Amino acid sequence: MDVAEVGAIAARIRAEVGKAVIGQTATVDLMLTALFCGGHILLEGPPGTAKTLLAQSFARSLSLDFGRIQFTPDLMPGDILGSNIFNFQTSTFTLTRGPVFCDLLLADEINRTPPKTQAALLEAMQERSVTVDGDTHVLSDRFTVIATQNPIEQQGVYPLPEAQLDRFLFKQTLDYPSREDELKVVEAHGSHAGMPDPVALGVQPVADSATVGAAIATVARVRLSPEIAGYVVDLVRSTRESADLETGASPRAGAMLALASRARAVLDGRDYVIPDDVKTLALPALRHKVVLSPAAEIEGRRVEQVIRSLIDQVAAPR
Structure with a gap:
């Protein structure tokens, strides 16, 4: 297929x-x-x-x-x-x-x-x-x-x-x-x-x-370049370094986001992943895998706000 x-x-x-x-x-x-x-x-x-x-x-x-x-x-x-x-x-x-x-x-x-x-x-x-x-x-x-x-x-x-x-x-x-x-x-x-x-x-x-x-077999064959893989890792690791998050995303979250990005590429008619695939899926893939810090909760911040901010901050490959 x-x-x-x-x-x-x-x-x-x-x-x-x-x-x-x-x-x-x-x-x-x-x-x-x-x-x-x-x-x-x-x-x-x-x-x-x-x-x-x-x-x-x-x-x-x-x-x-x-x-x-x-x-x-x-x-x-x-x-x-x-x-x-x-x-x-x-x-x-x-x-x-x-x-x-x-x-x-x-x-x-x-x-x-x-x-x-x-x-x-x-x-x-x-x-x-x-x-x-x-x-x-x-x-x-x-x-x-x-x-x-x-x-x-x-x-x-x-x-x-x-x-x-x-x-x-x-x-x-x-x-x-x-x-x-x-x-x-x-x-x-x-x-x-x-x-x-x-x-x-x-x-x-x-x-x-x-x-x-x-x-599923077709999705597994989609190309994920080293630069995109690095972008996924940097994005996931940024959740562990954010002062607004008490608990960041796990390595499993990064592997799952990479696989989901492959599937997203296929749905868009491509056999290779681009940064926009990762950006589009980052919020629904990470919002439930992180925990806000007490200080961020007191300030009234939301998980979605923090993740969107991290997506904007982490440099995406060209």
Whole structure:
């Protein structure tokens, strides 16, 4: 598969998602970027901004094994991973697989469950495997998490552990739509109550597991020059040197940003990475991997402001 073919697949997926979700083009592009480089994405926004519908429509456009977990305060790790059940006929324990055994997992309102349960996804997201009662079970090669969450200022939510946030390739913040887009939403969905159904809206699968695998292989072949690699490293290291940040981004964040930049280049029809690919993805790739310093919090600064400032300060190669 070449770059043009990947671009054509991405265009078809955008068209299918657009049948159900109005606007959010930047978010769909980030979801495509995550899909084509095997990363996970976290969508954050206030209730009613189509986070769940966006994830469901994106999943519907792909012929992948889909699973969903509705995170609630009483959810337990076994509800995610599964558990061993004793079979009296064979006198052995048999694993009853949880919803994590799928290709594409929607973790809906992930921050409405305590950190103990959230941590059940750590191994799955990093190693694509789960361990139950000492036995390791391999997940799908395509295993991808699309998680949604409400802002931490909302009631009844828990902050995600830093180790789990670091496993997400992107954190995308969804805002309210423009007046024009909101008018289209009212006209399209204002005639019926309840959650719109992507199937009823005509969203059809346009890519299967083999196609996604071929796209991922194409992304891996994209050229990343030593100068661009150095730029990624300098940008990530600048987060550890900033006085406004108590904790900077990890080396894993740099490797993930480089891979995402390759996928971004492919979506733009190129087989090589340019600095603008890195700049475009730096904010969603780093905003959840750093922690503000107490002094910056007192001054009312935000993580987004600090990262944008670092992007402006770090010299990009020509």
